[in-house]
Amino acid sequence: MTNIILQDLAPTGVLRAGINLSNFLLVSGRTSSGDPEGVSPDMAAAIAERLGVPVRYVPFPRPDALAEAAGQDVWDIALIGAEPARAEKIAFTEAYAEIESTYLVPAGSPIGALAEVDREGVRISVSGGSAYDLWLARNIRHAEVRRAPSIDASLQLFIDEKLDALAGLRPRLLADAERLPGSRVLEGGFTTVQQAIGTARANAAGAAFLQDFVTEAKRSRLVERLIDRHGVKGLTAAR
Numbered sequence: 001m002t003n004i005i006l007q008d009l010a011p012t013g014v015l016r017a018g019i020n021l022s023n024f025l026l027v028s029g030r031t032s033s034g035d036p037e038g039v040s041p042d043m044a045a046a047i048a049e050r051l052g053v054p055v056r057y058v059p060f061p062r063p064d065a066l067a068e069a070a071g072q073d074v075w076d077i078a079l080i081g082a083e084p085a086r087a088e089k090i091a092f093t094e095a096y097a098e099i100e101s102t103y104l105v106p107a108g109s110p111i112g113a114l115a116e117v118d119r120e121g122v123r124i125s126v127s128g129g130s131a132y133d134l135w136l137a138r139n140i141r142h143a144e145v146r147r148a149p150s151i152d153a154s155l156q157l158f159i160d161e162k163l164d165a166l167a168g169l170r171p172r173l174l175a176d177a178e179r180l181p182g183s184r185v186l187e188g189g190f191t192t193v194q195q196a197i198g199t200a201r202a203n204a205a206g207a208a209f210l211q212d213f214v215t216e217a218k219r220s221r222l223v224e225r226l227i228d229r230h231g232v233k234g235l236t237a238a239r
Contacts, residue, residue, distance in 0.1 A: 008206025009076050009199060010053045017044035017055055018075030020063045022127070022151060025099060025171060025235040026079070026195065039226045039235065040079040043096065043197065046222065047077065047213055062150070064129025071200060077210065081131030082196040084138075091207040093214040095194035095238040096223050101132035102189045104158075104166040104173040107182025114188050117165050118143045125158035126167040127151045135191040136167060169193070171234030194238070 009015060019036050021027050026040040035041065035057050048055035058075045060066035066080055070089040082092040103124070105111045117124065120142050126133045128147030136145050146163060148154040155176055158166040166173065173185045197214060199206045217223055223237040 002205070004205045005209045006051065006053070008203035009209065010048075010051055011076070013053060015044065015048040015051060015053050015055045016058050016074070016076045017041070017048075018058045018060060018066045018069065018078040018080070019044070020066050020080050021059050022062050022130075023195075024151075025169065025232050026097070028230050028232065038230050039097065039223070039232060040195075042226045042229070043217070043223075044077065044079060046217070047197070047210070050213060062127075062129055063131065067129075070198075076199065076206075078198045080196070080198060081193045082198070083131050083134045085134050086198070089201060090198035091201045091203065092196040092198045093207075093211045095196050096214045096217055097195040097227070098236045098238050099193045099195065099234065100170045100189035101135070101167065101191050101193055102170050102173060103186045104168065104177055104180075105164065105184055105186065106158075106162070106180065109164065109184070111165065111186070114186055114190050117186075117190075122165060123161070123163040124165045124167055125154045125161070125163045127154045131193040132167055132169070132191055139190075169234065174234075195235075 019040055026038050027036045028038040031037050036059055041057060045055050063080050066078055067086045103117055118140050122143040124143050124145050126136060126145060126147055127150055146157060148157045177183045177185050197210050227235055
């Protein structure tokens, strides 16, 4: 391992891995010591092992908080959805996993397809700062987007305000639909969240190392093995 890669990714002698705790597919639990466990933490641990340094998890309750900490010397790598707005400060690898995002609509809704959501008078609930919210911010032109501070809060807002659609990750929306009689999850997805690994844009050598790691992780089927290990449904290894 070259010194420049270690200086980019482990300047303190430890790989500080920013972890988004709100993504229930990538962080599925906690260890006995309180560390996050799941596909994302395991990917970070594998990177640290390749570098020959210990890993330290830096948890964030929301993905936007993790992204906004870029450049603050809080984390060395970030395991988060790659989005254009985030890429202004973060150099991302290609995706190692993908998650489809779609809408849930309430019982009796006249909305039957994705294309019918972005219309005047339609109100969409979403977890603010999520990768799929950033997609909505770029693409929704006519509907009103109502942002809540978490996934659970976006569901509650959808229910309390009797909104017209709830945006989210398909696996979570399918679970929500079971709690809401008559509600439906629309077919297809408006975007696919690209889960990737990022580092500060200044870390050119580190970014190249991470890209090589992800390429190898997909080729060797490491991502599939981690998904199977944690029993995750709805998370797909990227090709």
